[in-house]
Amino acid sequence: MTSSPIIEPLSAAFPPVVQSQIDRPIVHRRSWLTTIAPAYLGVFVWVPFLDPLGTVDQGSAGLLSPFLSALLALIAGYLLLYDRPARLGWSSGERLPVVASASLGTEGAEWIAGVLFGLFGLVWCAVSIYFSVKLILLGLISWNLIDAAGVLRGNFGGLPLESPLFLVCVAFWTFIITAANGLRLVSVIAALLKVYAPVAALLLILAAAWAWAHVVPDGTLTSRPATAALIEPRIFQLVFGYFAFAGLIGVEWGAAVRERRDVRIGGWLGILAAGAVTVLSALVLGASDPGVSKMAGGLDWIPARGSFQGALFRGIGATAGGKAAGLLLLLFGVAALAPACYGSAIYTSRFRAHWPVLQKRAGVCLGCGLIFVLAATALAARLETIFTISGALFAPVAGVMTAESLLSRGRWTGVRAGWRLPGVSAWSLGVLIGLAPVMEGLTGSTRLGSIQPAALYAYLAAAIVYGAASLLGPNAPAVAIARAERSGDA
Secondary structure (H helix, E strand, O other), X not given: OOOOOOOEOOOOOOOHHHHHHHOOOOOOOEOHHHOHHHHHXXXXXXXXXXXXXXXXXXXXXXXXXXXXXXXXXXXXXXXXXXXXXXXXXXXXXXXXXXXXXXHHHHHHHHHHHHHXXXXXXXXXXXXXXXXXXXXXXXXXXXXXXXXXXXXXXXXXXXXXXXXXXXXXXXXHHHHHHHHHHHOOOHHHHHHXXXXXXXXXXXXXXXXXXXXXXXXXXXXXXXXXXXXXXXXXXXXXXXXXXXXXXXXXXXHHHHOOEOOHHHHHHHHHHHHHHHHHHHHHHHHHHHHOOOOOOOOOOOOOOOOOOOOHHHHHHHHHHHHOOHHHHHHHHHHHHHHOOHHHHHHHHHHHHHHHHHOHHHHXXXXXXXHHHHHHHHHHOOHHHOHHHHHHHHHHHHHHHHHHHHHHHHHOOOOOOOEOOOOOHHHHHXXXXXXXXXXHHHHHHHHOOHHHHOOOOHHHHXXXXXXXXXXXXXXXXXXXXXXXXXXXXXXXXX
């Protein structure tokens, strides 16, 4: 542990989210084996992350190019989004909003690493529930327990609207997740998922091995030609943008481990090794998808050829049979719920701290309502857009924190009060750059869509601007932290 930073004794009333995180220090430090590694294994075995990998530029690329692109994104995610922020968490023993206040100020951290981060936790929860329901229903269809016609989408005000059966399932899982959070069972569920994540990873590897050995009659794995480009920016963007949100949580995982080397080892195994294996498995599965559905008239409900769920439903279903495909779909449907628990907890802690009125039924109703709308209208299925927004919002946060860490030689410089202009300005510039692909759809400008990988450019822009502004301007002093007496390891 490094020594605590020198601070000025200044009386400061911190914003509510920052103060609530100060009052909830991470005091139980453990090995990487029970913290970082299983946490990030769960991140990379998550179906919504694996699902779109095989659909990007599908038909024009073999396995080598997308795998190298994803592997490069994993390495960049480890070095840029995870490593320095996690080290700051380890050296400070503090949670994300507190650590981020050194570069964003307490007000900036309140809204960016607090409220905005909590809101995106709710989006993650909606994505988890949406894909869990979809996989489970696909599994039941594979077992011929429900009719495919019962899941076909309708239309409401120009937006797709899922079937009544789907909506009932979404409402049920939303209630279960909310109840688990309200009864403080998230830690119990998290412990169970740490055991289940390796099982899901093993199932993924076995499914990919089966797909490789049992190619469907059209020979998908061998007939796809290699692309001329070795690195595909959209694949890099997909992986890097997705990991931006989870990478920032590395601050709190870093604060939860005993030794600095735990940060490195946990990242090597949980991010680099687990990420490489799961990405390769997903790509193999996606390449084995025959693209021919058993669902008459239901092609709008199953994603494009090469998707993870399509590969299980169509590819495994064609070679191993509907019973095996249904079992895998049901098991991965349960695994898809993992981030829903974490996302719900993040939303609850941030929003209830910032708006005390949400501490009772109002907060529950707001959260459940937003989750239901995102899932019911299939907005939660627009993964490439969601991952782009994730990269745009949170890669710049990692950028300014990394620049702060480099300038301070890895030492956390303490809490800075108010709005820290260099950090907030650098973050804002990064957001504008990162949102360029989304703005292409709104403006119709093809130039904006060519800014790829946008999340990486957003990170670099934020880091460079913050570093330059900090070197040229005066640094605001850190302020004293007033908290209740802490116990255990700091």
